[in-house]
Amino acid sequence: MASVHLTIDGQEIVAKSGQTILQAAEAAGIDIPTLCDHPALEPIGACRMCLVEVEKQRALQPACTFQATDGMVVHTESEKVVETRKFLLELLFSERNHYCMYCQMSGDCELQDLAYRYGLDSWLYPRPYTPLPVDATRQYFVMDHNRCILCRRCIRACQEIVGNYTLGMGGRGSDSMIVADMNVPFGESSCISDGTCLQVCPTGALMDRRSAYRGHETEVEHTKSTCTACSIGCSMNVVTRDNQILRIEGDWDGAVNGGVLCVAGRFDILDDVRKRVTKPMIRRNGALEAATWDEAIDTVVGKLKAMDGDALAALASSRATNKALSRFAKVFGQLGAASVSTTKEIPAFLEEAEGSLSVLDDSDLYVVVGDDLREDHRVVGIMIQRGVMNRGARLVIIDDEPNGMDEMTIHKFGTAELDRAIDIAQRAEIPVVVYGPSAGKVLPKLREALGDKAQFVGLVPGSNARGALEAGISGTFEANGYSAAYVMAIDELVDPALLDKLSSAEFVVAQTSYMDALTERADVVLPTTMWAEKSSSSTNTEGQVQPLQASLRAPTGVKQDTEILDMLAAKLG
C-alpha cells in the first residue's frame, strides 16, 4: 500500500494512498469538524464544515472528499477557515428552526456542539420563519423538517446501508426537503422502519418517540448485548435510565449486522403491553392466587413426583439463554420427562447450522426460499436488498404466496417453476441460496442442482434455536396425550396452536414473564426474568455464540430461569 506524506497544521503525517485529508487527519488525532460526514457512510461534502486551507489551492477545500497527496500542506484552523466555519454555522442557524431551548436533542446535538465550539453568540440573518411540516405518520419515530440541516445522512443511510431507497431530496435550493418516495407521508411510504436514518441524524430532526426528552447522553447508560427477536443475533446497544429502556441502537461494531437493526429488534420488542408476572401463583378454585416461592415449587415438585416421567412434556422457548437451556435439558432429562422440546417447531433440515451471513455482501445472486424476509430475519433481507440495489446483484424468490421482498425483483417463481429459478442461479458467479423454515419441499432439488456452485445459508426459526438444539432439546413436539406440561415460555408470545396440543394436560406449569393465554391455562405460574434482565449467551443461526448482557434489574420476587430450575432440581432430589 503506497503511502503519502503531507503536512497538517505543521505536523508531518504519513497517510495511505487514496485517503482523504479528513481520514489522514483523524488517523493522526487531528480533529476537523464535520456534520454530514459519518463513519458508516460515503462522504459527500454537503455541509462544508470540514473546509480547510490547502496551500496552492485557489479556494478552501472539503477535507472529507479531497484526496491527500504527496507534499500537500494543510491548515485546519487558520483564521480564514474559522471565519468561514462561523459564517456557515450562522447561515445554518438562520435558515430553519434551530432554537435549542425546546428541542429534545439539545445537549447531544452535533450542530449545537459546533456552534458552542466556535463561540456563536448571535446570528447574521433574521430567520425566514417558513413553516415546514412535522411528519408524525410513522409509528415509532417523527421527522421534524424544521430541524433538518439537509446533511443527507438519512438519505445515504437508506441507500447505502439499508438499500431501501425510500428517502430522497425533493425541491432544490432553499426549497430542498427530505422526501419519502414520491413525496408521500412517511407512514404511507416504502419505509420499513429499520431506524438507521434515525440513528445517524445529527440534529433533532428525526426523533424517537419513546426516548425523546427522556435523557441526555450524560444521564443514560449503555449496555451492549445481542438482539433476540430472531436468530440472526444483531449486536445492539440498549440505552437505559432509572431501570427503564429508553431506546435500542444498532452497534456499528457488530460482527453480524454492522450497526443495522430492524423494526422488530429496535422498536417492536419494546412495545410489549402484557402485564408482568411478579409473584408465584397457584390456581385454587379456578383462579390464580399469589403464593410464596416455596409453596409454588412444592406444588410443582409434589405433582411431578406423583406421576410417571412418561406423562410429562417439558417445553422451552428458544428465547432462553444458553445457560438456561442447558440447565433445562439436564433437569428434565434427569426427571425422565418423555418429551423435552422447544415451544416452536424447528424443521429437521435446519437443525444443522449452515453457511455464513458474511457471504451476502459478496454475492451477485440470491435465491431466497422458504422465508419472507420482511416478516422474519429482516436484517438478512436488508443485506440482500442492498446487494441488489448497490451492487446490481440479482434476487430470485421462490414462494407460492406473495412475499414481502417481491417488489425488489422481477424473478419471482412458484415452486412449480423451480427449474427457471435454478437456470438463472446457475449463470451467476457467486450464487447464495438463503433458505428458511418453509423451504423443505424444494431444498433437496436446489441442493442437487446448485450444490457444487452455490453457498447455502440456513435461517433457523425462533431465537436461540441453535442453543436449544445444542443443549439436546428436540426441535419437534408431538402431542401425545401428556397429562402434565412444564413450559419455560419466558417472554415468548406462546402460539395458540401449542396450547391446543397441551389440551390433554391436567397440570400445566408456566415459567414465564407475562400474563397471557399460557398463564390463563396454567395451574402454577413461576415468574421469571424477561430478555433485558438476562445475562448469558445465545447462538445465532450461523452457530456463532454471542453475549447477552442484562440492561435492566428484574422486579423483586422474580427469579432467573437457572435459579428456578435449581430450586426444582434440589427438591426433586
Place this chain on the structure above:
Amino acid sequence: MGKITLATDWLDVCSGCHMSILDIDERIVELLKYVDITSSPITDLKHPPESGVDVGILTGAVSNTHQVEAAKLMRERCKILISLGDCAVFGGICTMRNFFDKEDVLEFAYVKSMSTDAEGAVPRSPALGVLLDRVKAVDEVVKVDVHIPGCPPPADAIWYAVTELLQGRIPVLTGDNLTYE
C-alpha cells in the same frame, strides 16, 4: 473610580432572565460597590435616566410597538447595550407566533381559546401597544454591543459579562457560559 451605572428593561419576556440576574445571589452585595443600578422592572425607577447610563441590558424579544419604543429608548440612553437571553438575542420562544397571521393569533388568544368565555373580545384600546407583524430579536431593531444567549443565561455568565465590562473588556462567552438552553 466612580461607579458604573446600569439600567435594565424587559420586553416580550417570561422574566426568567431577570431571575437569572438575581441568581448571582450574594455576589450582588459585592457588585453594588462598583455598579449603580438605576432603572429596572424590579426597582422603583422604570425608565433609564435622561442623563444616560453606561450599560443597558434588554431582555425579551420585540413584539409590539411599545417594545420598539422601549428598545430605542434604552439604546439612546446607554453606551454599551447587552441583549440578554435567547429571546433578546435570537427572538426565542416569542417567535412562535411568526408562523401565524397576527389577527388570527389575537382572535385565538382573546376569543376562541378554550379558557375564554363568551364575553371574549380582542382589546383595541389606543393605550395598548400594537402587535408587530413579526416578532424580532433586539438587534433587528437597535444596534447591540454584547449578546448573551441562554434560556435563561446562567447567572455565572451574567456575572462574568458584567465583571469583564467593569474591567474595560468586551466579554467573550466560552465553555459553560455559552448556552442556548
